[in-house]
Amino acid sequence: AQRVTQPEKLLSVFKGAPVELKCNYSYSGSPELFWYVQYSRQRLQLLLRHISRESIKGFTADLNKGETSFHLKKPFAQEEDSAMYYCALLEGSNYKLTFGKGTLLTVNP
Amino acid sequence: DAMVIQNPRYQVTQFGKPVTLSCSQTLNHNVMYWYQQKSSQAPKLLFHYYDKDFNNEADTPDNFQSRRPNTSFCFLDIRSPGLGDAAMYLCATSRDLGVGDEKLFFGSGTQLSVL
Numbered sequence: 001a002q003r004v005t006q007p008e009k010l011l012s013v014f015k016g017a018p019v020e021l022k023c024n025y026s027y028s029g030s031p032e033l034f035w036y037v038q039y040s041r042q043r044l045q046l047l048l049r050h051i052s053r054e055s056i057k058g059f060t061a062d063l064n065k066g067e068t069s070f071h072l073k074k075p076f077a078q079e080e081d082s083a084m085y086y087c088a089l090l091e092g093s094n095y096k097l098t099f100g101k102g103t104l105l106t107v108n109p
Numbered sequence: 110d111a112m113v114i115q116n117p118r119y120q121v122t123q124f125g126k127p128v129t130l131s132c133s134q135t136l137n138h139n140v141m142y143w144y145q146q147k148s149s150q151a152p153k154l155l156f157h158y159y160d161k162d163f164n165n166e167a168d169t170p171d172n173f174q175s176r177r178p179n180t181s182f183c184f185l186d187i188r189s190p191g192l193g194d195a196a197m198y199l200c201a202t203s204r205d206l207g208v209g210d211e212k213l214f215f216g217s218g219t220q221l222s223v224l
Binding site: 096099 | 152
């Protein structure tokens with residue numbers, strides 16, 4: 001069963017526009033969720049994790065247990081935000097990270 | 110500075126010819142992972158090592174093996190590559206397993222082609 005769903009394969013916005021990358025999860029326990037990002041020709045790297053309640057590069061993500069969502073948001077997109085974004089779920093006791101299929105964000109000038 | 114290093118960046122092998130992908134890390138992390146990522150798909154965990162303990166995912170084919178001779182190095186061996194094994198193979202590390210150690214550090218990946 002698919003545990004992490006990113007419904008949008010591609011997302012294109014203009015610079016300065018708000019952006020929201022959607023992530024929904026399916027997990028019976030208490031979830032730990034992450035966003036990873038991969039810029040062009042760079043390695044996959046952690047962007048933020050929900051337990052830290054942090055804002056990285058202007059991005060935030062709130063865990064909504066009622067909607068089983070962990071959407072990534074930024075109020076004003078920048079061209080350098082163009083990248084592949086992966087939502088990931090950490091599965092409990094075996095500490096296995098399951099990734100979504102990713103959303104390719106393009107921020108146009 | 111590269112902390113998780115994968116060589117080579119591109120690897121071409123022939124159908125059925127064994128191939129080994131390598132990964133090294135300078136972080137002294139306890140855990141090393143191998144992920145397979147096919148085109149337009151999510152990275153899929155194949156197995157991981159916690160120190161010397163090998164943990165195979167239930168759906169990882171027997172064709173895939175791994176070795177970790179020391180803390181720094183981990184190898185992915187594909188005994189008889191098929192066309193369906195063409196993918197990007199990602200190595201990752203984490204300091205440990207547990208709360209607060211979930212951050213993965215990825216290598217740049219090795220793109221495997223099978224002819």
